[in-house]
Amino acid sequence: AQKITQTQPGMFVQEKEAVTLDCTYDTSDQSYGLFWYKQPSSGEMIFLIYQGSYDEQNATEGRYSLNFQKARKSTNLVISASQLGDSAMYFCAMRGLNSGNTPLVFGKGTRLSVIA
Amino acid sequence: NAGVMQNPRHLVRRRGQEARLRCSPMKGHSHVYWYRQLPEEGLKFMVYLQKENIIDESGMPKERFSAEFPKEGPSILRIQQVVRGDSAAYFCASSPGQGPEKLFFGSGTQLSVL
Numbered sequence: 001a002q003k004i005t006q007t008q009p010g011m012f013v014q015e016k017e018a019v020t021l022d023c024t025y026d027t028s029d030q031s032y033g034l035f036w037y038k039q040p041s042s043g044e045m046i047f048l049i050y051q052g053s054y055d056e057q058n059a060t061e062g063r064y065s066l067n068f069q070k071a072r073k074s075t076n077l078v079i080s081a082s083q084l085g086d087s088a089m090y091f092c093a094m095r096g097l098n099s100g101n102t103p104l105v106f107g108k109g110t111r112l113s114v115i116a
Numbered sequence: 117n118a119g120v121m122q123n124p125r126h127l128v129r130r131r132g133q134e135a136r137l138r139c140s141p142m143k144g145h146s147h148v149y150w151y152r153q154l155p156e157e158g159l160k161f162m163v164y165l166q167k168e169n170i171i172d173e174s175g176m177p178k179e180r181f182s183a184e185f186p187k188e189g190p191s192i193l194r195i196q197q198v199v200r201g202d203s204a205a206y207f208c209a210s211s212p213g214q215g216p217e218k219l220f221f222g223s224g225t226q227l228s229v230l
Binding site: 004035037042043044045046047050091093102103104105106107108109 | 159218
């Protein structure tokens with residue numbers, strides 16, 4: 001079974017500054033995938049970035065990057081140069097890869113508010 | 117290429133009625149997942165289906181809830197005799213089913229039970 005923990009219910013960041021959203025996970029799978037999704041107030045779930053457990057490099061996608069620390073079982077999302085449009089809920093998720101397709105397991109989320 | 121389509125976007129039902137939520141996966145995707153989200157909560161897995169098969173329904177309540185993904189047509193999540201506690205956002209996601217790929221989500225159906 002997998003478990004995701006996001007300990008920051010809410011975060012504030014000044015526009016143009018960088019912000020780190022924390023995520024730790026627990027799994028017995030040797031191979032797994034880690035995901036971050038953004039949910040704006042309109043409600044849709046937008047995929048941001050993916051990290052495989054065997055990827056040696058930290059994933060990056062534009063202004064999004066991951067600080068993946070496998071030994072500590074953490075995969076923190078870093079958003080650089082925050083924009084007002086980044087204000088949203090952010091969910092960390094994972095799925096085990098040892099036994100075929102398994103559902104994504106989500107954390108409770110962090111609400112990010114970007115201040116002008 | 118259309119994304120995952122869910123309808124209706126909003127559904128209002130009175131206690132005891134039936135709710136039917138529809139999900140058309142992305143073209144070429146044969147794997148569908150249903151999730152439920154309560155306010156200020158993360159998404160909770162309900163059921164995972166492939167065409168004509170339920171693969172994992174470990175997150176779905178044993179009573180009143182059912183799901184199908186027929187050979188033709190959308191996936192349906194059906195809730196019979198709805199209660200106020202069923203009020204939530206229900207999200208459908210799809211994937212092609214080829215490895216550790218991300219899930220593509222629909223915009224969700226907001227179910228309100230009066």
